[in-house]
Amino acid sequence: MMKGYSKKILEEISTKFPEVSVKIHARRRTYIRVPKDRVYDFAKYLFEEKRFRLATATGIDTRDGMEILYHFSQDAAGTYYTIKTVIPKDDLKIKSLAPFLPAANWIEREMHELLGIDFVGHPNLKPLLTAETWPSCLHPLRRDYADEHKDIKVSKKP
Amino acid sequence: MRRIVPIGPYHPLQEEPEFFKLIVEGEKVVDIEINIGYNHRGHEFISPTLTWEQVPFLVERICGICSDSHPYAYVLAVEDCAHIEPPPRAQYIRTIIGELERIHSHYLWFGLAGHFIGYNTVWMWVWRYREPLLDIFELIMGNRNHYAINKIGGARRDILPEDYPKIEKYLDLLEKKNAMFTKAIVDDPVIKARLEDVGVLSKEDAIAYGVLGPTARGSGYAIDTRKDDPYDAYDKVDWDMVVFEEGDVLAKAKVRLIECDESIKIVRQCLKDMPNGSIETRVDDIPPGEGIGRHEAPRGEVFHYIRSDGSNMPVRHKVRAPSFMNLASNAIAVKGYSIADAALVLAAIDPCYCCTERTVVYEDGEKRYSGQDLLKLSWEKTETIRRRYRK
Numbered sequence: 001m002m003k004g005y006s007k008k009i010l011e012e013i014s015t016k017f018p019e020v021s022v023k024i025h026a027r028r029r030t031y032i033r034v035p036k037d038r039v040y041d042f043a044k045y046l047f048e049e050k051r052f053r054l055a056t057a058t059g060i061d062t063r064d065g066m067e068i069l070y071h072f073s074q075d076a077a078g079t080y081y082t083i084k085t086v087i088p089k090d091d092l093k094i095k096s097l098a099p100f101l102p103a104a105n106w107i108e109r110e111m112h113e114l115l116g117i118d119f120v121g122h123p124n125l126k127p128l129l130t131a132e133t134w135p136s137c138l139h140p141l142r143r144d145y146a147d148e149h150k151d152i153k154v155s156k157k158p
Numbered sequence: 159m160r161r162i163v164p165i166g167p168y169h170p171l172q173e174e175p176e177f178f179k180l181i182v183e184g185e186k187v188v189d190i191e192i193n194i195g196y197n198h199r200g201h202e203f204i205s206p207t208l209t210w211e212q213v214p215f216l217v218e219r220i221c222g223i224c225s226d227s228h229p230y231a232y233v234l235a236v237e238d239c240a241h242i243e244p245p246p247r248a249q250y251i252r253t254i255i256g257e258l259e260r261i262h263s264h265y266l267w268f269g270l271a272g273h274f275i276g277y278n279t280v281w282m283w284v285w286r287y288r289e290p291l292l293d294i295f296e297l298i299m300g301n302r303n304h305y306a307i308n309k310i311g312g313a314r315r316d317i318l319p320e321d322y323p324k325i326e327k328y329l330d331l332l333e334k335k336n337a338m339f340t341k342a343i344v345d346d347p348v349i350k351a352r353l354e355d356v357g358v359l360s361k362e363d364a365i366a367y368g369v370l371g372p373t374a375r376g377s378g379y380a381i382d383t384r385k386d387d388p389y390d391a392y393d394k395v396d397w398d399m400v401v402f403e404e405g406d407v408l409a410k411a412k413v414r415l416i417e418c419d420e421s422i423k424i425v426r427q428c429l430k431d432m433p434n435g436s437i438e439t440r441v442d443d444i445p446p447g448e449g450i451g452r453h454e455a456p457r458g459e460v461f462h463y464i465r466s467d468g469s470n471m472p473v474r475h476k477v478r479a480p481s482f483m484n485l486a487s488n489a490i491a492v493k494g495y496s497i498a499d500a501a502l503v504l505a506a507i508d509p510c511y512c513c514t515e516r517t518v519v520y521e522d523g524e525k526r527y528s529g530q531d532l533l534k535l536s537w538e539k540t541e542t543i544r545r546r547y548r549k
Binding site: 003025026028029031051053054055056058060069071075076077078079080082101102103105106107114127128129130131140141 | 194195198200202203238241365366367368381383386387388447448449450452459461463465473474476478482483486
């Protein structure tokens with residue numbers, strides 16, 4: 001049997017969540033565009049009903065807003081179902097997945113410090129990677145990082 | 159009374175800086191706080207400033223032990239984005255290097271684990287048979303580490319037919335020695351008593367935390383990228399996934415030991431069926447789009463995501479190493495065990511750390527734990543078990 005995405009799962013997704021759109025990139029790579037306010041329910045459905053594994057999440061600063069990708073893996077079929085969502089830059093808030101999915105805990109902390117996305121409902125949004133002295137208003141992976149940097153003085157002591 | 163025992167910022171057993179605050183009651187660990195980020199070098203920030211061909215050399219330097227896995231996952235991601243199929247010979251070469259690297263990484267871990275429970279003989283022997291493998295790497299690629307074998311659309315170096323016998327000779331030796339180690343480690347009652355039921359991670363927790371590699375397979379969570387999403391030559395060779403149900407440190411050790419046997423099997427078949435031909439394809443432009451690359455590194459699935467806008471550089475490059483997921487699961491695995499077990503449990507996931515003594519109690523400052531102290535605690539426990547078996 002060739003491994004790959006399952007038509008049955010994609011059909012089920014489109015009946016349960018009619019607002020999403022699916023793009024098939026390759027046999028084992030699919031991307032699903034989900035509106036911002038449905039991401040929580042959709043991820044919950046993938047994790048709790050479908051038993052997919054959250055591999056990681058990616059945050060990208062794009063022209064249209066901050067894009068978040070949650071990479072879910074269906075290991076039995078070797079397929080990645082990536083949730084794509086865009087949140088506007090003037091309201092960088094999204095519901096956190098960490099309360100029901102411990103695997104999302106660290107990666108959301110990372111995106112919070114590197115991109116400045118606010119994950120509502122996250123149990124502990126402490127910085128994960130940057131130093132204790134790092135100013136919380138500096139977000140290294142943002143496009144305007146250089147501008148942000150202009151009027152900041154980094155203190156050496158914590 | 160609750161105390162905090164900090165282990166770190168350098169882990170006393172292994173070689174990378176990580177900081178664990180163990181919250182203990184008497185000897186028992188009741189909670190743990192994990193701090194990482196001491197080694198944050200901003201690869202995801204640097205990567206979009208380099209061209210597609212330069213990035214493998216950057217990501218190769220993320221990890222010194224599994225230096226093949228990051229460039230491997232990266233080239234798979236770019237190949238996924240641009241729909242490039244590398245020639246068969248390059249696929250076989252990349253598979254061979256990936257598997258040889260697994261053996262050397264697992265042996266490194268055995269040595270350290272043996273040292274840590276007071277079996278220095280295991281440490282010496284295992285590392286003695288790891289050494290010729292590094293010579294093989296030098297023979298094929300000119301480097302004992304940082305092999306630089308992966309390239310978008312192929313491999314950078316060929317394995318010469320006159321080198322096959324040398325590799326096979328080493329595999330013969332290794333097969334015998336691996337059987338010896340398996341017997342020595344699995345059948346030894348003291349090691350069994352020391353590692354059994356220590357640091358148990360249940361299957362439910364393994365799934366919730368999304369752990370990977372031997373950590374997952376030791377907990378009965380059967381995932382392996384090489385089987386689930388076969389790439390390169392992995393679906394053309396015959397091998398088995400190794401899964402144990404117990405979830406303790408012994409199960410993880412057994413997974414790694416038996417996996418070495420499977421790796422030997424894979425390399426042998428690859429050498430036997432190695433197709434002839436070119437080792438690279440011509441790659442022109444990387445079209446706009448995105449790609450996901452996953453490679454089963456010795457510690458679990460390495461995940462790379464790249465996005466292209468059609469220029470000669472990636473727009474975004476996300477790197478997720480397996481230890482990122484595995485480390486978080488320590489919060490569950492270490493609870494309820496003694497301090498003598500803690501450092502062993504923390505090391506059982508094989509997080510990529512150095513025997514540096516930087517551990518102090520800073521609350522209630524009577525006792526200071528250095529790396530030596532932790533080793534002593536662990537060795538004493540092994541010694542008590544050993545004495546029990548001598549009687």
